Amino acid sequence: MTSFVQQDATLQDATGASALQARREADDPRSPVARFGARNPLKLDAGVELSHLQIAYQTYGEPNAARSNAILVCHALTGDQHAASLNPVTGKPGWWETLVGPGxxxxxxxxxxxxxxxxxxxxxxxxxxSTNPLTGQPYGLDMPVVTIRDMVNAQAMLLDHLGIDKLLCVAGGSMGGMQVLQWAASYPERVFSALPIATGARHSAQNIAFHEVGRQAVMADPDWRGGRYLADGVTPHRGLAVARMAAHITYMSDQSLHNKFGRRLQNREMPTFGFDADFQVESYLRHQGESFVQRFDPNSYLYVTRAMDYFDLAADHGGVLANAFRGSKTRFCVVSFTSDWLFPTEDSRAIVHALNASGANVSFTEIDSDKGHDAFLLHERELTAITRGFLDSAARAFGLPATRQA
Amino acid sequence: MTSFVQQDATLQDATGASALQARREADDPRSPVARFGARNPLKLDAGVELSHLQIAYQTYGEPNAARSNAILVCHALTGDQHAASLNPVTGKPGWWETLVGPGxxxxxxxxxxxxxxxxxxxxxxxxxxSTNPLTGQPYGLDMPVVTIRDMVNAQAMLLDHLGIDKLLCVAGGSMGGMQVLQWAASYPERVFSALPIATGARHSAQNIAFHEVGRQAVMADPDWRGGRYLADGVTPHRGLAVARMAAHITYMSDQSLHNKFGRRLQNREMPTFGFDADFQVESYLRHQGESFVQRFDPNSYLYVTRAMDYFDLAADHGGVLANAFRGSKTRFCVVSFTSDWLFPTEDSRAIVHALNASGANVSFTEIDSDKGHDAFLLHERELTAITRGFLDSAARAFGLPATRQA
Structure with missing residues (x-):
């Protein structure tokens, strides 16, 4: 059991370091960046154009001669491009090294x-x-609100930039799975296979509610300053930490919290009868909140949660989800986890029913796990096996050699 | 569908009114008060004595000549003594008028x-x-942390004050149910029957986690001022509102949020692509947060959630829950709701198993409801029938006439 040092009653004060960090990352990330300048704007769902678009990315492996072996991996709410490479901000391994890497x-x-x-x-x-090219200042709330479809359209521009016409597969969990579904709906001819995991075709009322709590926590922090905190050199780190703590509970299951912490006290035999982190689960949550504020921009948290809230693929297709996939030749593999209450199996079944109704090629597995929503990020033997089998089959059907050496 | 007016991006600023209100209520409540002075202190689980204890209460109906028709109703986290009378702060009906009243x-x-x-x-x-008699100032964090057992011991002092030796029944839901269980364990000879609803014999890791988020939201608000906000004439209303919003989600079920709001927009055909309360569920939650801060003291929220966290009846009896009830002659009726994920049926089953193991008299019903934890506060036909039947049977067994008129 990991023991966390921080035991004060309140979340620790962070320095302005994370604000500066966010600014630096935004303008000079330690990743390759595709820059689209003023003449190639992205038309957003909000009805406005975004120019000077830049997309930071990572690639792993090499394209084959036909450029037919590309897999796009889409990240979740607080993820990033470092799926299988050391994260330069946290110093931790990539977020999907359980599934992505050599062999x-x-x-x-x-x-x-x-x-x-x-x-x-x-x-x-x-x-x-990011710096608003019109003002030379960080966008803050002047950045237009974006949608999952906008994210996918930006990724399509990146694929053009990289010379990838068609993806062997697009894969992702949670918000990454939303992008997978949007890819299949928006660009069926560019997606040979799709692997949406622990996701839904729309955000539920309960999920919108949890996101709203997180946003209100950020916006209630006086250091948020109407979204202009970067210009002022401060950051609403307390509010963002509370948002992260609330969200983190939803990523785990009741059972996994019980297994991991139960009611065990933090380095003590007796309760302190105070408001310190008496229980291990409290200490763990505070640690989650405090480490998150070191790596994530509070306004980004507002924007990306909002994109998830707005996601409703059926609504974009006359209220009928199957219409999003009519005539699709994409092969789908849908995966859910039994203890995931954020995106319960019911949400995946709705996707599968729609795919069946549209005549698409689909397989579906509900994996037995007590790890909750986060199971897609963890070592889950069955997820590993399903992913390997699905991609191997898709690769052969797409005309790739059976193995790299073959 | 109720429509809420408030649509700004951030929670409205409250005036200092709620701070003053809390102070006034604490010292001069609009209820009868039992005052125990300096010579009759309450010994707390924290190991200290609390003198000048005062307990505000309401009574409904009249004691019979034998004083054998008393029922103690215990309230939940944010409830109060106004179970069946107009609440003087909110102007709303009592919180349990579904079950308590004439007929x-x-x-x-x-x-x-x-x-x-x-x-x-x-x-x-x-x-x-409340005013700390030693300083003449509000206690703030100088108030010792209290437990569910302390609450019950204070209620026992109130019953002595009212001349009630033995209760026909003690009844309550959620934290009220915890008090019911503690009453049966601490004072078995004073409890003829017990009706714990939607509760548990201990607070789960997930529930502690949600409480910790709420407390951190309060303590992260700069206006909390280390708990000394009343002396400064301010109140951490933003933090408390966020705490209430997060908690409120846990009181409802995914299904009830879906039925009540779904993804419906707030008075609009199209999303605004902004951070206003676009969805009805957001507007509803903000309203819950804002109305709560008008009636509840932020420090009280810390203390009462902490009491729930510490509740673990088995731990107080050598780790064996059945030991809490050995030899008990109390009749128990345990009730849970299918969609309650805060205190799931599993928690009630653990109580029932312990009561069975201790040889107690117990009946148990899981009521089919999609209303989540809040079902115990709502019109639930089966809860009404069970409560009526259980109390009627208990009253006859306790020697009361079959009806008031009989």
Missing amino acids: KPIDTERFYVICANVLGGCMGSTGPA | KPIDTERFYVICANVLGGCMGSTGPA
Whole structure:
């Protein structure tokens, strides 16, 4: 059991370091960046154009001669482009090294894997911490609100930039899975196979509610300053930490919290009868909140949660989800986890029913796990096996050699 | 569908009114108050004595000659003594008028119903907003942390004050149910029957986690001022509103949020692509947060959530829950709701198993409801029927006439 040092009653004061960090990352990320300048704007769902778009990304492996071995990996709410490389901000391994790497199911010795920071993010792609070319100041709330479709359209521009016409697969969990579904709906001819995991075709009322709590926590922090905190050299770190703490509970299951912490006290035999982090679960949550504020821009948290809230693929297709996939030749593999209450299996079933109704090629597995929503990021033997099998089959059907060496 | 007017991006600024209100309520509640002075202190679980204890309460109906028709109703986290009377702060009906009143299952024409504001509360019982007799200032964090057992011991002092030796029944939901269980464990000879609803014999890791988020939201608000906000004439209303919003989600079910709001927009055809309350569920939550801060003291929120966190009846009895009830002659009726994920049926089953193991008299019903944890406060036909039947049977077994008129 990890023990956390921080035991004060309140979240620690951070310095202005994270604000500066966000600013630096936004304008000079430690990743390759595709820059689209003034003459190639992205038309957003909000009805405005975004020029000087930049998309930061990482690639793993090499494209083959036909450029037919590309897999796009889409990240979740607080993820980034470092799916399988050391994260330069946290110093931690990539967020999907359970699945992506040499010899792994998303095999970087066989496939050319691309992962981009989403539009609205804070790791080098255009987001609210980026410099607004019109003012020379950070966008803040002057950044237009973006949608999952806008994120996907920006990724399509990146693929054009990289010379990838068609993806062997697009894969992702949670908000990454929303992007997978949007890719399949918007660009069916560019997506040979799709792997949406632990996701839904629309955000539920409960999920919107949790996001709203997080946004209100950020905006209630006086240091948010109407979104202009970067210009003032401060950051609403207390509010963002509270937002992260609330969200983190939803990523785990009741069972996994019980297994991990139960009611165990933090380095004590007896309760302190105070408001310190008496229980291990409190200390863990505070640690989650405090480490998050070191790596994430508060305004980005508003924008990216908002994009998820707005996601409703059926609504974009006359209220009928199957219409989003009519005539699609994409092969789908849908995966959910039994203990995921943020995106319960019911949400995946709705996707599968729509795909069946549209006549698409689809397989579906509900994986038995007590790890909750976060299971897609963890070592889950069955997820590994499913991903490997699905990609191997898709690669052969797409005309790739059976293995890299073959 | 109720429509809420407030649509700004951030929670409205409250005036200092709620701080003053809390102070006034604490020292001069609009309820009868039992005052225990300096010579009759309450010994707390924290190991200290609390003198000048005061307990504010309401009664409904009249005691019979034998004083054998008393029912103690215990309130939940943010409830108060106004179970069946107009709440003087909110102007709303009592919180349990679904069950308590003339001719209702907890029939005030037949029973003498007592409901007290809990120790640590903010409606007239001693709590952190009360005046510390040693300083003449509000206690703030100088108030000792209290437990569910402390609350129950204070209620026992109130019953002595009212001349009630033995209760026909003690009843309550959620934290009220915890008090019911503690009453049965601490004072088995004073409790003829017990009705714990939607509760648990201990607070789960997930529930502690949600409480910790709420407390951090309050303590992250600069206007909390280390708990000394009342002396400064301010109140951490933004933090408390965020805490309430997060908690409120846990009181409802995914299904009830979906049924009530779905993804419907607030008075609009199209999303605004901004951070106003676009969705009805957002507007509803903001309203919940804003109205809560008008009636509840932020420090009380810390104290009462902490009491729930510390509740673990088995731990107080050598780790064996059944030991809490050995030899008990109390009749128990345990009730849970299918969609309650805060206190799931599993928690009630653990109580029932322990009662069975201890040889106690117990009935158990899981009521089919999609209303989540809040179901115990709502019109639930089956809850009404069960409560009526259980109390009627208990009253006859306790020697009361079959009806008031009989």
